[in-house]
Amino acid sequence: xxxxxxxxxxxxxxxxxxxxxxxxxxxxxxxxxxxxxxxxxxxxxxxxxxxxxxxxxxxxxxxxxxxxxxxxxxxxxxxxxxxxxxxxxxxxxxxxxxxxxxxxxxxxxxxxxxxxxxxxxxxxxxxxxxxxxxxxxxxxxxxxxxxxxxxxxxxxxxxxxxxxxxxxxxxxxxxxxxxxxxxxxxxxxxxxxxxxxxxxxxxxxxxxxxxxxxxxxxxxxxxxxxxxxxxxxxxxxxxxxxxxxxxxxxxxxxxxxxxxxxxxxxxxxxxxxxxxxxxxxxxxxxxxxxxxxxxxxxxxxxxxxxxxxxxxxxxxxxxxxxxxxxxxxxxxxxxxxxxxxxxxxxxxxxxxxxxxxxxxxxxxxxxxxxxxxxxxxxxxxxxxxxxxxxxxxxxxxxxxxxxxxxxxxxxxxxxxxxxxxxxxxxxxxxxxxxxxxxxxxxxxxxxxxxxxxxxxxxxxxxxxxxxxxxxxxxxxxxxxxxxxxxxxxxxxxxxxxxxxxxxxxxxxxxxxxxxxxxxxxxxxxxxxxxxxxxxxxxxxxxxxxxxxxxxxxxxxxxxxxxxxxxxxxxxxxxxxxxxxxxxxxxxxxxxxxxxxxxxxxxxxxxxxxxxxxxxxxxxxxxxxxxxxxxxxxxxxxxxxxxxxxxxxx
Amino acid sequence: xxxxxxxxxxxxxxxxxxxxxxxxxxxxxxxxxxxxxxxxxxxxxxxxxxxxxxxxxxxxxxxxxxxxxxxxxxxxxxxxxxxxxxxxxxxxxxxxxxxxxxxxxxxxxxxxxxxxxxxxxxxxxxxxxxxxxxxxxxxxxxxxxxxxxxxxxxxxxxxxxxxxxxxxxxxxxxxxxxxxxxxxxxxxxxxxxxxxxxxxxxxxxxxxxxxxxxxxxxxxxxxxxxxxxxxxxxxxxxxxxxxxxxxxxxxxxxxxxxxxx
Numbered sequence: 032x033x034x035x036x037x038x039x040x041x042x043x044x045x046x047x048x049x050x051x052x053x054x055x056x057x058x059x060x061x062x063x064x065x066x067x068x069x070x071x072x073x074x075x076x077x078x079x080x081x082x083x084x085x086x087x088x089x090x091x092x093x094x095x096x097x098x099x100x101x102x103x104x105x106x107x108x109x110x111x112x113x114x115x116x117x118x119x120x121x122x123x124x125x126x127x128x129x130x131x132x133x134x135x136x137x138x139x140x141x142x143x144x145x146x147x148x149x150x151x152x153x154x155x156x157x158x159x160x161x162x163x164x165x166x167x168x169x170x171x172x173x174x175x176x177x178x179x180x181x182x183x184x185x186x187x188x189x190x191x192x193x194x195x196x197x198x199x200x201x202x203x204x205x206x207x208x209x210x211x212x213x214x215x216x217x218x219x220x221x222x223x224x225x226x227x228x229x230x231x232x233x234x235x236x237x238x239x240x241x242x243x244x245x246x247x248x249x250x251x252x253x254x255x256x257x258x259x260x261x262x263x264x265x266x267x268x269x270x271x272x273x274x275x276x277x278x279x280x281x282x283x284x285x286x287x288x289x290x291x292x293x294x295x296x297x298x299x300x301x302x303x304x305x306x307x308x309x310x311x312x313x314x315x316x317x318x319x320x321x322x323x324x325x326x327x328x329x330x331x332x333x334x335x336x337x338x339x340x341x342x343x344x345x346x347x348x349x350x351x352x353x354x355x356x357x358x359x360x361x362x363x364x365x366x367x368x369x370x371x372x373x374x375x376x377x378x379x380x381x382x383x384x385x386x387x388x389x390x391x392x393x394x395x396x397x398x399x400x401x402x403x404x405x406x407x408x409x410x411x412x413x414x415x416x417x418x419x420x421x422x423x424x425x426x427x428x429x430x431x432x433x434x435x436x437x438x439x440x441x442x443x444x445x446x447x448x449x450x451x452x453x454x455x456x457x458x459x460x461x462x463x464x465x466x467x468x469x470x471x472x473x474x475x476x477x478x479x480x481x482x483x484x485x486x487x488x489x490x491x492x493x494x495x496x497x498x499x500x501x502x503x504x505x506x507x508x509x510x511x512x513x514x515x516x517x518x519x520x521x522x523x524x525x526x527x528x529x530x531x532x533x534x535x536x537x538x539x540x541x542x543x544x545x546x547x548x549x550x551x552x553x554x555x556x557x558x559x560x561x562x563x564x565x566x567x568x569x570x571x572x573x574x575x576x577x578x579x580x581x582x583x584x585x586x587x588x589x590x591x592x593x594x595x596x597x598x599x600x601x602x603x604x605x606x607x608x609x610x611x612x613x614x615x616x617x618x619x620x621x622x623x624x625x626x627x628x629x630x631x632x633x634x635x636x637x638x639x640x641x642x643x644x645x646x647x648x649x650x651x652x653x654x655x656x657x658x659x660x661x662x663x664x665x666x667x668x669x670x671x672x673x674x675x676x677x678x679x680x
Numbered sequence: 681x682x683x684x685x686x687x688x689x690x691x692x693x694x695x696x697x698x699x700x701x702x703x704x705x706x707x708x709x710x711x712x713x714x715x716x717x718x719x720x721x722x723x724x725x726x727x728x729x730x731x732x733x734x735x736x737x738x739x740x741x742x743x744x745x746x747x748x749x750x751x752x753x754x755x756x757x758x759x760x761x762x763x764x765x766x767x768x769x770x771x772x773x774x775x776x777x778x779x780x781x782x783x784x785x786x787x788x789x790x791x792x793x794x795x796x797x798x799x800x801x802x803x804x805x806x807x808x809x810x811x812x813x814x815x816x817x818x819x820x821x822x823x824x825x826x827x828x829x830x831x832x833x834x835x836x837x838x839x840x841x842x843x844x845x846x847x848x849x850x851x852x853x854x855x856x857x858x859x860x861x862x863x864x865x866x867x868x869x870x871x872x873x874x875x876x877x878x879x880x881x882x883x884x885x886x887x888x889x890x891x892x893x894x895x896x897x898x899x900x901x902x903x904x905x906x907x908x909x910x911x912x913x914x915x916x917x918x919x920x921x922x923x924x925x926x927x928x929x930x931x932x933x934x935x936x937x938x939x940x941x
Binding site for chain 2: 162583584586587590591593594605608609610611612613614615652654655658659661662663665666667669670673676
């Protein structure tokens with residue numbers, strides 16, 4: 032969205048490819064405020080305000096805490112933890128319970144990446160799958176509670192700071208990703224084909240092997256379509272000053288920063304810097320993202336594709352948008368060379384599309400797609416068979432100009448500058464994105480305060496509109512790919528003489544070996560085979576073609592893996608015993624009556640809640656409870672003895 | 681290799697010590713139902729109504745579990761010896777003269793392993809090109825045995841445990857136990873000392889049984905890995921599991937008999 036001071040009209044990024052018109056028509060501030068409010072009763076209770084802004088009051092308190100932490104200079108991971116060192120910050124992967132039948136195969140395909148991260152994160156490596164996985168309709172808060180994780184800076188001992196969600200946005204919703212991302216570094220992967228997981232995993236492992244250092248080059252690509260206020264503004268107030276700022280940044284002195292603006296920013300040029308011979312380590316684009324009518328046959332393959340300068344603008348083109356004007360996933364050919372790169376797309380739907388319209392939150396939210404989905408362009412970049420990109424930052428739903436410009440403050444580039452600087456310094460992408468998370472936290476708190484303050488007065492529509500859109504915009508930035516990836520950079524900035532390429536392969540049921548097996552050479556020479564079949568134990572036989580055997584082996588490995596994880600978790604929690612005792616409710620389904628609770632820590636601290644009955648202690652229940660506590664202590668000792676024996680063995 | 685006929689000495693196993701484990705009621709998994717176990721196992725102590733008889737039954741169960749747990753170190757030595765025999769058999773270096781004594785568990789183990797090796801010696805029919813490969817029947821049988829073992833281990837070890845104590849069919853208490861023994865108990869009984877005591881003993885038995893199951897599984901896994909079997913642990917685990925159960929039960933039985941004496 033761009034708020035044009037001269038006209039007072041708000042323009043939005045996003046062009047509807049089905050009609051050729053703006054995805055969202057230009058609105059006055061009053062119109063926008065009405066759209067936002069809809070049937071909203073402004074006499075909102077705090078809980079309602081929280082629901083509007085975040086997902087729950089607890090999410091809101093986390094956002095407030097985040098804002099406070101950022102003010103005090105602490106955000107993301109807790110003090111003393113190096114976010115660059117996975118053995119301190121931890122790394123985890125979250126699968127959906129609903130996908131439990133597919134998870135073994137996906138895990139197999141991702142094995143090179145999971146093995147690498149397990150090695151790097153050590154005991155702070157976690158897999159959340161099956162019963163530990165994301166459960167249907169679970170909120171972030173409920174998910175964290177299951178693992179005894181509360182609000183505040185991320186403590187990797189409780190849950191890793193870097194978390195990779197593996198699942199489509201219908202199964203693991205975007206809102207879970209948004210909220211989890213507030214205090215942690217979160218990325219997402221979802222591919223329809225198993226081999227694409229394998230290609231991605233092998234690409235990350237290859238990139239991190241150090242064999243493919245990239246020149247220190249960044250390219251900024253800014254479309255400015257004729258008579259189109261949104262892209263005119265993003266070119267002038269975002270791309271141009273952002274590239275200039277980074278170019279003159281003394282901390283990035285070894286970098287070559289190229290800027291491609293306006294008339295140069297055509298599709299053919301974008302193809303050269305996105306997979307073509309001039310592909311930089313870091314590509315930043317700002318353009319309209321393609322949107323399509325709900326159910327349009329191009330919606331799934333092309334929504335979020337990048338509309339280039341080829342589009343003559345809204346006044347000179349009033350019919351469906353042809354693919355000649357935009358770059359989509361199917362424009363990325365097998366010849367593209369993307370290994371180890373990172374891209375940042377400022378565009379509507381650049382990362383994905385929810386099923387329901389996020390914009391009209393207060394009215395009945397309309398369906399904008401048959402189901403939530405990830406944009407295909409970034410997924411194609413990540414899963415390229417000759418070596419894919421490491422990550423793409425993009426926007427879910429519509430992207431708004433308030434990301435970088437407001438009428439009152441002018442351009443605001445700090446979040447972009449800071450994030451990109453971190454990436455260019457070789458920091459992990461999830462850590463780099465903390466600046467956007469902080470911005471979301473601040474805007475959410477401001478919006479909630481505003482919603483609570485306006486009651487019962489007439490709201491300031493311009494302010495409400497600005498805060499609302501800024502809030503929705505800020506939360507919509509997501510990382511596609513592993514949040515722990517980072518650029519592997521060489522010392523120079525001259526373009527590569529020959530492109531890097533690997534020959535990613537996938538054999539179902541035969542997890543490819545990790546980094547060493549995914550060798551590749553500079554140049555277009557096919558690499559050696561990526562993987563050999565998994566060897567058996569004694570009397571090796573290649574069982575790759577015996578599906579029953581492969582499944583049994585996977586099941587066994589899964590059980591062993593989960594027992595190992597359970598043991599590690601036990602060690603984490605071994606210092607506290609918690610016992611609760613209550614009487615059965617009089618009626619089925621009713622809340623239990625009178626509860627006693629004890630929490631006993633190894634350091635000697637004890638916390639007890641004593642049940643009461645008729646203004647006195649419920650001595651009978653307390654006596655039972657004391658017995659249960661004693662029993663729990665004995666059981667704990669027995670369990671620890673067993674673990675000790677197991678480790679000894 | 682030749683294996684002597686089995687001596688007639690029925691070996692007990694540990695099945696009785698794990699018998700109180702039940703899967704939760706069948707049905708779709710729901711995370712919404714509070715208090716309902718979505719996964720995991722239920723340890724049911726169905727005890728007589730008479731508290732003294734109930735206590736005696738639990739005491740016996742606890743004694744058996746303790747004896748089995750104490751037998752583990754000694755059993756490990758026997759497993760090492762059996763693994764050596766199995767490897768020797770695989771190399772054709774083991775021969776038993778007719779009538780030479782061999783304990784039943786060892787004999788059954790070597791026989792099972794010999795069956796598993798058979799397909800590797802004879803050409804396996806891989807069918808026409810492009811057709812799925814067929815598993816030899818002995819391997820199929822091993823895989824079929826592996827599945828329930830894994831299911832039992834997953835259910836009993838990896839999820840919450842729900843311990844229920846009933847006296848004469850009347851449930852007096854129900855406890856949800858985490859891996860580490862954190863407990864949430866719903867009390868339905870009459871708050872009398874013997875009922876409290878019986879439920880606590882049930883909890884103790886459940887924890888002891890769960891610990892034993894974990895040790896048996898990991899012991900079997902390690903043992904299976906030391907056997908020279910085509911297909912490795914996947915195919916040899918069922919035979920190893922059976923063997924470990926038999927050996928532990930036999931040694932626990934021996935300990936109890938000698939201690940009683």
